[in-house]
Amino acid sequence: MHVPDRSTALGAAADTLLKPLIALGAFALGVLAVVGRLAIFAAQAVARAFTPPWYPARLLEQMVLIGWFSLPVVGLTALFTGAALAQQIYVGGQRFSAEATVPAVTVIAIVRELGPVLAGLMVAGRVSSAMAAELATMRVTEQLDAMVTLRTDPWRYLIVPRIIASTIMLPFLVLVANIIGVLGGYALATGRLGFNAAAYLATTRRYLETEDIVSSLVKAAVFGFLLALAGCYHGFRSSGGAAGVGRATTNAVVAAFVLILLFNLIITILAFNS
């Protein structure tokens, strides 16, 4: 049997020990690189949003695509989640005789957290993926190059309208999600749990603060910006044919989800400090 000499044995041991560290370092660098590129992309998009030419027709088209066509999925999600939430709070509250907290906790949970996060995630699933797939296909088929040769800036024509439309429409969608979510809880609580309808609504109103609504809508606008950014970034930068389009779509949705959840935490900590 071959006996390794001391130095190579040490080297091998060091290698084994270092490998995970090297991988970790590479991962960290990769994350930082992506964050940097995304930030530069965002800055370029925002800078172009403030200088002409603008394309109001494109903006309107995107607002309809994002806002109107997301209503069913956002509404259904909010309805089911609001109802399930009320049931859980009721059952959980029973353990310490706090069933009466259902309306108050439901409205706070929906408006502060679940409304914006769930609407953001659902719209990201619909919209970020669609944006990434469309832009990536345009990249692959040279439509983006063609647009440049026809002297139209794809940033202004394609990206800026998508980001603005998404940032504007998400607060509306979240407003709807909040209302439907609370109504879902209300319907379940009055229909199944025996709550008095008028008392439920009165409690809901009493516990809902302006700052809850403001934070909800601020979150919504931020999520709208982020989910369009993720979709446009991955679509615009895609390469490598049909596989590249698939990759761009997946990455866009994953990036949008991570960004939404991360910024939700950041905004929550900033807005509800103490």
Place this chain on the structure above:
Amino acid sequence: MTGRIVIRGLVKAFGSRHVLEGVDLRVAKGESLVIIGGSGSGKSVMLKIILGLIRPDAGSILLDGQELVGLKGRAQETARAHFGMLFQGGALFDSLPVWRNVTFALTHGKPGGGKVMHALAVRVLAQVGLEARVADLKPAELSGGMQKRVALARAIAANPEILFFDEPTAGLDPIRAGTINALIRERVAALGATAITITHDMASARRIADRVAMLHDGRIIWEGPVSAMDSSGNPFVDQFVHGRAEGPVGTAVTG
């Protein structure tokens, strides 16, 4: 010798892959130059560099004596107005109807001018042999040959002085390829335009070209009038023109 377009020492690498290694080329006003060369020899990259879609690592491109490399913003936009390009796959915007595609260089995607633009599109479509009803279709509803014609119409709609054609006959049957070649010849003549076509279709090259240049290993290794192509005396050109598997142009994949 002066030229409409003068390219000197153009160099471009993507990572470790050296695509262009010092391309020198002149195109005279009103001339139709065809660039031949194997797949992946950097022909498309060269056109995209001239159009400012890709930044070269080194070299100079003069358009009527004006340097194009390094242009930015408005100056680049102005320079681009001289060019029209037919992309390999057509690259039509599939969200827009044909007539909006054809007039895109004039409207820049703005919704106005409907009637005027529609009429103009119909006129340009007629020039490439398409009926008026095509104007209202979406690109996805057209056959490959028709898409190429629409793309050609879009490239010429703004009357550019310089036209680029990237593999205009790729994917077309010989008869449709023939009509596209004839259309290119005719439109270039009618516009009095300068044209650069890249292709590896030799039949197309013979129909379109005044002059032929061959790009190989990142350099122009031969150029001359189309009539001299068969008797170039250059073994690379000879092999390419006659489509032989054996010869100095390696068919093995060497990376």
